Amino acid sequence: MILSEAGTALAIPFDNILLTDFSLNTEEPTSQQQSPEDKLKQDFLRNRGEIPCHIAVIMDGNGRWAKSRGSVRIAGHKAGVDSVKDIVEACGQLGVRHLTLYAFSTENWGRPKGEISALMKLLVQSLRSETRKLHENEIKLTSIGEIDRLPPTCRRELEEAISLTADNKRMELCLALSYSGRWDIRQAVSRISQKVKEGTLCPDEITNETITDHLATAHIPDPDLIVRTSGEFRLSNFLLWQSAYSELYVTKTYWPDFRRNELYQAVESYQNRERRFGKVSSHFELEESPFAIR
Numbered sequence: 001m002i003l004s005e006a007g008t009a010l011a012i013p014f015d016n017i018l019l020t021d022f023s024l025n026t027e028e029p030t031s032q033q034q035s036p037e038d039k040l041k042q043d044f045l046r047n048r049g050e051i052p053c054h055i056a057v058i059m060d061g062n063g064r065w066a067k068s069r070g071s072v073r074i075a076g077h078k079a080g081v082d083s084v085k086d087i088v089e090a091c092g093q094l095g096v097r098h099l100t101l102y103a104f105s106t107e108n109w110g111r112p113k114g115e116i117s118a119l120m121k122l123l124v125q126s127l128r129s130e131t132r133k134l135h136e137n138e139i140k141l142t143s144i145g146e147i148d149r150l151p152p153t154c155r156r157e158l159e160e161a162i163s164l165t166a167d168n169k170r171m172e173l174c175l176a177l178s179y180s181g182r183w184d185i186r187q188a189v190s191r192i193s194q195k196v197k198e199g200t201l202c203p204d205e206i207t208n209e210t211i212t213d214h215l216a217t218a219h220i221p222d223p224d225l226i227v228r229t230s231g232e233f234r235l236s237n238f239l240l241w242q243s244a245y246s247e248l249y250v251t252k253t254y255w256p257d258f259r260r261n262e263l264y265q266a267v268e269s270y271q272n273r274e275r276r277f278g279k280v281s282s283h284f285e286l287e288e289s290p291f292a293i294r
């Protein structure tokens with residue numbers, strides 16, 4: 001992931017970018033109807049152990065995926081949307097309650113204008129084409145980050161989708177947009193300081209919960225599992241406070257090739273971990289998967 005200085009990119013024209021110019025075939029098509037084999041895999045995982053309540057994903061490797069096919073970075077982002085669709089669908093079916101996707105970081109504003117425009121356009125197109133399906137499947141869309149920095153069309157589509165799906169209960173899909181963990185902690189500290197200044201909060205009363213409650217994720221439990229694609233062992237400024245006890249799963253697979261079978265591997269790996277939260281071990285044993293979830 002390219003990390004550079006944060007920039008400003010409010011007035012970005014993107015209507016002149018034709019995303020159809022950047023189509024490449026991905027490894028597997030996104031599923032239209034759930035296959036009996038896929039249903040069996042999901043049933044197995046549910047019976048095998050705990051399904052993480054909150055999965056957060058650092059979607060990385062779109063650029064390298066495109067480069068490895070001799071194409072431009074935008075082709076990688078476009079192909080990455082198919083992975084987003086497959087993972088959202090699979091998480092909803094599996095019983096994951098919260099899925100957070102790191103779709104655009106604060107640092108991503110430092111990318112070339114053309115790439116930022118293409119990413120914003122992809123977001124708008126995806127919201128336009130997928131919101132109805134999210135709603136039909138009882139998925140609630142939310143976002144975290146400096147949404148005010150997004151181009152107006154993007155913000156409008158996002159706000160409409162958030163409002164339409166607000167009462168859905170099956171799963172929450174949270175898009176981290178113009179988000180960074182340090183921004184989140186900074187804005188929480190700023191709001192807490194304001195309360196101290198106004199005399200409504202005493203400094204001695206500030207606890208971990210106070211900070212948690214002022215983060216953009218106040219309404220979401222901390223991630224149980226953080227998945228990062230493309231093989232980098234970094235958090236890249238994602239959910240810094242919230243990841244204190246998250247289990248990490250890193251795969252070399254580039255995001256456009258990351259589909260539900262690898263998600264199942266990540267969940268299986270999560271189920272194999274013993275989460276002690278700093279305490280002592282308790283004995284636990286799990287069944288081996290009969291599926292070659294590879």
Ligand code: FPP
Binds near residue numbers: 060
């Ligand atoms: C990281 O790959 C990926 C991103 C910064 C953007 C992710 C966006 C999408 C998958 C598409 C739009 C999303 C939604 C939710 C509709 P990279 O560009 O850093 O790849 P590299 O590390 O190989 O250069």
